Amino acid sequence: MSRVVLAGAEEDLALRVKQATDGDVHVLPPGRLPGDPSRLFEQLPDGELPDVLLVGPLAPPDQVLTLAARLDVQSPGITVVLIAEASPQMWQAAMRSGIRDLLSPSADVLSIREAVDRAGQAAAGRRRVLRPVSETDRYTGRVITIASPKGGVGKTTVSTNLAIGLTAAAPQSTVLVDLDVQFGDVGSALGLTPEYTLPDVVRGPASEDTMVLKTFLTQHPSGLYAVCGAESPAAGDTVTGDDVGRLLASLAREFRYVVVDTAPGLSEQTLAALDRASDVIMLTSMDVPGVRGLRKELDVLRELCMIPAGRHVVMNFADAKGGLSVRDVELAIGTGVDVVLPRSTSVPTSTNQGVPLLANGRKRDPMVKELRRLVSRFAATPLMRPGRYRAKHRASS
Ligand SMILES: Nc1ncnc2c1ncn2[C@@H]1O[C@H](COP(=O)(O)OP(=O)(O)OP(=O)(O)O)[C@@H](O)[C@H]1O
Ligand SMILES: [Mg+2]
Known part of the structure; x- marks a missing residue:
């Protein structure tokens, strides 16, 4: 199961995401999205990085795009999924910032589950490529x-x-x-x-x-x-x-x-x-x-x-x-x-x-x-x- 963090979501959406992830999601409190990923993840209880970051429609698009672009460079092993009404312009801006998927705010539990699974697999794939693991390679630091x-x-x-x-x-x-x-x-x-x-x-x-x-x-x-x-x-x-x-x-x-x-x-x-x-x-x-x-x-x-x-x-x-x-x-x-x-x-x-x-x-x-x-x-x-x-x-x- 992927480790999922949800930001910028109202209660009803948070509830559907919880159902879609069998409760295995950390919901960040509402508030401004920091442009610096380290500030965002400082809020996580154990300091561990997520595999998937879901950002809901309450987060202003410019803040989401800045954060996603920085994550794409600093922590490419994390997949960002934006939950927002998609316009062609939004798709284009999202892709340019390294956002992998867009989901409708009214998506049902099954669609959210599928999107999270896809995002988790993409994150796992990228992490494997970034740092190949072999039996002789114990390189961790x-x-x-x-x-x-x-x-x-x-x-x-x-x-x-x-x-x-x-x-x-x-x-x-x-x-x-x-x-x-x-x-x-x-x-x-x-x-x-x-x-x-x-x-x-x-x-x-x-x-x-x-x-x-x-x-x-x-x-x-x-x-x-x-x-x-x-x-x-x-x-x-x-x-x-x-x-x-x-x-x-x-x-x-x-x-x-x-x-x-x-x-x-x-x-x-x-x-x-x-x-x-x-x-x-x-x-x-x-x-x-x-x-x-x-x-x-x-x-x-x-x-x-x-x-x-x-x-x-x-x-x-x-x-x-x-x-x-x-x-x-x-x-x-x-x-x-x-x-x-x-x-x-x-x-x-x-x-x-x-x-x-x-x-x-x-x-x-x-x-x-x-x-x-x-x-x-x-x-x-x-x-x-x-x-x-x-x-x-x-x-x-
Ligand atoms: N932000 C700063 N404000 C004031 N002085 C600074 C600042 N950063 C570095 N210095 C001073 O500038 C000098 C050069 O710094 P430092 O030795 O860290 O540079 P360096 O890039 O390692 O140099 P070198 O290429 O010669 O190894 C030092 O005397 C240091 O105290
Ligand atoms: Mg020096």
């Missing part, structure tokens, strides 16, 4: 690669804070990997003095046994594990794309979240990290050169078919005086911006002290608020539900 075309735009700031934030959600199950092989500074940003660094971790005993690998990681007091960058650029250069692929695959078997910081541009190691990623955070500064660079990088990755299922666009150094609006940026890059991080004086201080902002807890700082919003995209909306989803669907298939 979410690999989040942070990339940018240019240097100094905040990759290390974002990756260290994201990793600290995810550690709170998944204690002892988050690892941060510094793949800025020449000049990595994750160790410094976290105030760590590593005993072993990236080259030690990708070869020798650590590369042969995951139990041993764990003993080569550096532990942060928060419970986060880290693979810090090499001691010298020359040592870092010895790490190949294949080494990176193997390391990330091993870590993803052991950790729920693998966060990967990278060097600017598309090095061999960064491409290997993108190849393994379930998610990419494309980061850039909010200025004309930064935005142009991001557009080029997105174009190249699209041509190489290397954009992972979860794609998140983050602008850093947002500043009202800079003259660029989020809308300008979205038009220039041809896609939505997901999180906007403000320029903030608290960031350089935290970098210099080696204490990420999310570790020292000044909750009202606007940068902290936006960083938390970024964390919640991953903590509240897993792209896949490892284990339970597969077990349930394999058993029924």
Whole structure:
């Protein structure tokens, strides 16, 4: 049975949906539909993603279309069905936003049941394609690669804070990997003095046994594990794309979240990290050169078919005086911006002290608020539900 969530429905429709799903539906309270899926799913009791999201006629169409378009990119394993009077224009707008089916608000229980079944099967099919499961593939963790075309735009700031934030959600199950092989500074940003660094971790005993690998990681007091960058650029250069692929695959078997910081541009190691990623955070500064660079990088990755299922666009150094609006940026890059991080004086201080902002807890700082919003995209909306989803669907298939 698919996991179903219903939003924007009046009582009578909710009753028919309950009958059609044998009561196996979570009905969201009436109210505004958030454009950000993580906000929507935060309302679910166990934080688990649905297979099918049914949206009723009480939800304003523009909000439904925005939400569906974002889900289509962030969580393509969820099928959205719109329950509304269908006009040809509505069909067209719905399809463009990734909505899979339209159902009349007066549909009877049998039609609703059939639509939910179809939607559940479509969701299961897409999840299988997104992450093929084989006997040898125990790959379950979410690999989040942070990339940018240019240097100094905040990759290390974002990756260290994201990793600290995810550690709170998944204690002892988050690892941060510094793949800025020449000049990595994750160790410094976290105030760590590593005993072993990236080259030690990708070869020798650590590369042969995951139990041993764990003993080569550096532990942060928060419970986060880290693979810090090499001691010298020359040592870092010895790490190949294949080494990176193997390391990330091993870590993803052991950790729920693998966060990967990278060097600017598309090095061999960064491409290997993108190849393994379930998610990419494309980061850039909010200025004309930064935005142009991001557009080029997105174009190249699209041509190489290397954009992972979860794609998140983050602008850093947002500043009202800079003259660029989020809308300008979205038009220039041809896609939505997901999180906007403000320029903030608290960031350089935290970098210099080696204490990420999310570790020292000044909750009202606007940068902290936006960083938390970024964390919640991953903590509240897993792209896949490892284990339970597969077990349930394999058993029924
Ligand atoms: N939102 C912000 N407001 C103010 N300063 C920031 C912000 N984000 C990052 N910084 C500062 O900018 C500098 C560069 O940030 P960071 O090291 O995270 O960038 P990076 O993309 O990892 O750089 P590199 O490409 O060199 O690795 C740091 O000193 C950091 O403190
Ligand atoms: Mg960096």
